[in-house]
Amino acid sequence: MTPGLRAYQRVRLTTATPQELVVLLYEGLVKFTTIGRRDLEARDFAAAGVALTRAIDIIGHLRDCLDRERDPALCGNLDRMYAAWTRAIARSQVEVDLPSLDTVIGQMDEMTATWRAAAIEATRRGGAK
Template structure:
């Protein structure tokens, strides 16, 4: 038990360190990764019928997705932002429904959507990241 707590503390400190030094692009990557990790955990909690952990984990997923929605730059590409906003809203609905119905397929659906978005996000070139940073400066 102690080792697990030690690992968790290390991961928390490591994440705080990553976030403190991260550029906005990296912060979004970390948020997406955090949501994906928690979605995977929640599947295990559902399968084990650990309702409290499932609820805590899926609540955190919703908070992360809302943070991703809040980070959308409405001036950059309004049509894309509207589509992403709608997709994030859909994901939140699916997460909440999965929590109520204990349906891991809905979690798989959200994970698949989030992986697609993260995959596209991860493909953004360093040049495009720098151009976006200069435009926002």
């Protein structure tokens, strides 16, 4: 990674709204899950393990960031979804279950789009945090 790209990414992270940070996490989640799926399909299990472990780490961060006091019901639903994704990713590594990963990636894409729309709406309303 070039110094210029690192600087750009640092600025992007430090100036992002909370909603934009969630979008970045989801984008990384989709990226690493997709890479892991590709590596599993190619039977490169070591590379798949690295990518899918990064995806699980991102899910862990998303779970840690849930504000359970603010909306317990929503956080409970998200937590269950994140737990299901973690199980599916872990199972896919053991069983080389590509269809399960395809399902999870589709769900992640939907959530990314939802958060992207929420970030745009928050910015439109004045950067509500």
